[in-house]
Amino acid sequence: MELTKDKALWMYERMVLVRTFEERVSKLFADGEIPGFVHLYAGEEAVAVGVCAHLDHADFITSTHRGHGHCIAKGVDVKRMMAELFGRVDGLCRGKGGSMHVADVSMGMLGANGIVGGGPPLACGAALTAKTLGTQQVAACFFGDGAAEQGTTHEGMNLAAIWNLPVVFVCENNQFAESTPVTYHCAAGDIAERAASYNIPGVTVDGFDLLAMYEAAGAAVERARAGEGPSLIEAKTWRYFGHFEGDQVTYRTAEQSADYRERDPIKRFADQIVSRDLAVPGDLETIQRSAETEIEEALEYARSSPMPQPEDCLTDVYVSYPAAKLAASA
Amino acid sequence: MAAAGLIVNPAAGRDIRRLVADAPLMSHREKASLCLRALEGLAAMGVERVHALDDGVGILGAACAKLRAELAVELLPIELEGSTDDTVAAARLLEQMRVPVIVTLGGDGTNRAVACGCSQTPLVALSTGTNNVFPSLVDGTIAGMAAGLVATGRVDLDRAATRAKRVEVVTAGRIDLALIDAAVVRDRFVGSRAVWDVQRVRALVLARAEPWAVGLSSIGGRLHPVGAHEPAGLYLELGEGETVLAPIAPGRVVEVSVAQWRVLELDEDIELPACDGVVALDGEREVPLDGVASARVARRGPLVVDIRAALAAASLKEVRALDA
Numbered sequence: 232m233e234l235t236k237d238k239a240l241w242m243y244e245r246m247v248l249v250r251t252f253e254e255r256v257s258k259l260f261a262d263g264e265i266p267g268f269v270h271l272y273a274g275e276e277a278v279a280v281g282v283c284a285h286l287d288h289a290d291f292i293t294s295t296h297r298g299h300g301h302c303i304a305k306g307v308d309v310k311r312m313m314a315e316l317f318g319r320v321d322g323l324c325r326g327k328g329g330s331m332h333v334a335d336v337s338m339g340m341l342g343a344n345g346i347v348g349g350g351p352p353l354a355c356g357a358a359l360t361a362k363t364l365g366t367q368q369v370a371a372c373f374f375g376d377g378a379a380e381q382g383t384t385h386e387g388m389n390l391a392a393i394w395n396l397p398v399v400f401v402c403e404n405n406q407f408a409e410s411t412p413v414t415y416h417c418a419a420g421d422i423a424e425r426a427a428s429y430n431i432p433g434v435t436v437d438g439f440d441l442l443a444m445y446e447a448a449g450a451a452v453e454r455a456r457a458g459e460g461p462s463l464i465e466a467k468t469w470r471y472f473g474h475f476e477g478d479q480v481t482y483r484t485a486e487q488s489a490d491y492r493e494r495d496p497i498k499r500f501a502d503q504i505v506s507r508d509l510a511v512p513g514d515l516e517t518i519q520r521s522a523e524t525e526i527e528e529a530l531e532y533a534r535s536s537p538m539p540q541p542e543d544c545l546t547d548v549y550v551s552y553p554a555a556k557l558a559a560s561a
Numbered sequence: 562m563a564a565a566g567l568i569v570n571p572a573a574g575r576d577i578r579r580l581v582a583d584a585p586l587m588s589h590r591e592k593a594s595l596c597l598r599a600l601e602g603l604a605a606m607g608v609e610r611v612h613a614l615d616d617g618v619g620i621l622g623a624a625c626a627k628l629r630a631e632l633a634v635e636l637l638p639i640e641l642e643g644s645t646d647d648t649v650a651a652a653r654l655l656e657q658m659r660v661p662v663i664v665t666l667g668g669d670g671t672n673r674a675v676a677c678g679c680s681q682t683p684l685v686a687l688s689t690g691t692n693n694v695f696p697s698l699v700d701g702t703i704a705g706m707a708a709g710l711v712a713t714g715r716v717d718l719d720r721a722a723t724r725a726k727r728v729e730v731v732t733a734g735r736i737d738l739a740l741i742d743a744a745v746v747r748d749r750f751v752g753s754r755a756v757w758d759v760q761r762v763r764a765l766v767l768a769r770a771e772p773w774a775v776g777l778s779s780i781g782g783r784l785h786p787v788g789a790h791e792p793a794g795l796y797l798e799l800g801e802g803e804t805v806l807a808p809i810a811p812g813r814v815v816e817v818s819v820a821q822w823r824v825l826e827l828d829e830d831i832e833l834p835a836c837d838g839v840v841a842l843d844g845e846r847e848v849p850l851d852g853v854a855s856a857r858v859a860r861r862g863p864l865v866v867d868i869r870a871a872l873a874a875a876s877l878k879e880v881r882a883l884d885a
Binding site: 232234414419420421423424426427432433434435436440442443445446447450451454462467503506507 | 571572575576577579580581586588589590618619620643748749750751752753754849
């Protein structure tokens with residue numbers, strides 16, 4: 232595995248930025264400053280970052296209701312993300328999407344998605360466009376273990392397989408579909424093994440190990456870009472927070488969560504790159520401080536951005552229909 | 562009451578080699594079927610109790626749900642970590658319990674973990690991994706029957722079991738072991754573990770070099786075959802030199818250049834080349850290489866039951882007579 236110092240530090244910086252963002256959002260939501268609902272990504276950082284490390288701005292990702300980590304890993308501006316969570320006009324969707332519909336098409340981030348299993352058909356559409364136009368773009372489709380049981384996910388994988396589309400399906404198996412354990416809801420045992428039914432490769436990866444994720448995602452993206460078709464990566468992971476903020480988390484034990492926090496993916500990666508001389512502790516401290524500053528600046532930006540006006544309600548909601556066509560159909 | 566141990570590795574056959582090579586994906590359903598057949602084979606030979614590691618994903622449960630034979634399957638009291646440590650702990654516990662035989666379902670990596678936990682208990686190793694040399698690719702029924710014959714004392718282990726060789730890798734005060742091959746790899750990280758890019762391999766220490774094997778040991782197998790029973794190992798340094806065509810991963814037959822190689826005597830220490838890399842054990846990157854490291858091939862591996870020999874040696878008529 233080739234890993235440059237620049238790439239290692241970039242991945243560390245993205246993971247720290249996701250974590251800092253999520254921890255701050257947790258407090259802001261508890262304080263009643265954020266409207267709507269939030270689902271936090273902390274704990275799962277290695278998955279989004281390990282995959283997006285192989286994508287550039289032109290590539291596509293589809294996301295889930297737990298989408299902040301995907302946005303940040305893809306390089307979406309955190310100021311405008313925070314403003315979106317606050318429902319302000321400077322948000323990425325002018326405050327109309329909020330946490331669960333945050334999107335930035337200019338960065339290939341096709342949107343967080345309130346529909347569980349909503350991402351796979353979108354990823355297939357984006358990949359079909361790329362394949363038809365011959366652009367070499369790849370679509371990474373993040374979905375959870377709950378979405379793995381949805382029909383749309385099966386349809387998406389089947390479609391990607393029969394049309395040989397450049398999609399990397401990334402199942403973030405955090406072991407609970409809301410509160411239902413994967414051991415209860417998944418007949419297959421491992422979600423990766425469903426790949427065999429679609430005649431595509433499937434692998435299981437430790438989603439708490441950034442380097443394992445980075446390597447597997449690299450191989451899957453390379454296949455997709457080379458026209459070899461889709462693949463499925465199942466990342467075994469764990470979310471540090473509840474399903475949503477406010478969830479009492481009665482379905483898993485504090486000991487389980489403590490065990491995972493001890494194996495924290497960010498700390499683990501820090502130890503790995505320091506021991507292999509790709510970073511010194513000072514680099515990591517600088518990254519931590521700059522992430523904290525970036526999040527505070529994002530917060531100031533969001534707070535100072537105006538609320539949308541009532542008359543904004545219908546803008547950017549419906550596609551404007553050309554007046555000429557309207558007249559013709561009348 | 563005759564008993565046996567059972568260790569199923571749910572993670573076997575799931576790694577990155579499905580993306581970078583043509584390795585097949587073995588489903589839990591297939592593993593459960595193999596497990597069921599092994600349990601039926603064990604029971605048919607008179608085994609009444611099986612002490613098993615909980616695989617955590619329901620493989621054993623699915624097998625037991627279809628089990629027709631009268632056989633008590635009990636889970637070992639081990640708190641699962643979801644890692645190789647579970648296999649090591651299970652093997653250790655089974656040996657402490659003096660279980661007469663352990664059936665393993667996994668690959669070379671699984672059996673290496675078992676060998677880290679026990680040394681005296683005979684193993685019946687069934688293959689479910691990717692490119693395996695150590696376990697046998699046989700029907701579960703046959704493996705279960707062979708294990709059952711061992712468990713019920715109907716097989717002379719002096720004739721049907723042999724002590725395997727192993728590679729011992731000594732680095733900075735610790736010893737790690739491999740059952741087939743240890744490789745010095747120019748990778749700075751363990752990452753996804755598997756080794757498939759032979760360009761990154763610097764040197765190999767082989768306990769076995771089988772001409773029929775798939776994996777890194779096949780390079781030695783093409784040059785100078787060394788079988789399981791031969792009192793020798795092989796050392797290779799890759800680099801400009803003699804070229805061989807070797808199946809280094811499923812579906813990947815590549816040209817490999819070997820700079821030098823030689824036969825190793827048992828217990829002969831060899832210093833590994835200095836390298837900013839890791840040591841891969843049985844094809845999985847495991848140990849960061851930091852400073853001087855050495856390796857040797859020794860006949861201190863696990864006691865392995867030869868499934869065919871066990872069945873050939875035992876008279877099944879005797880089994881029936883005992884049951885009656």
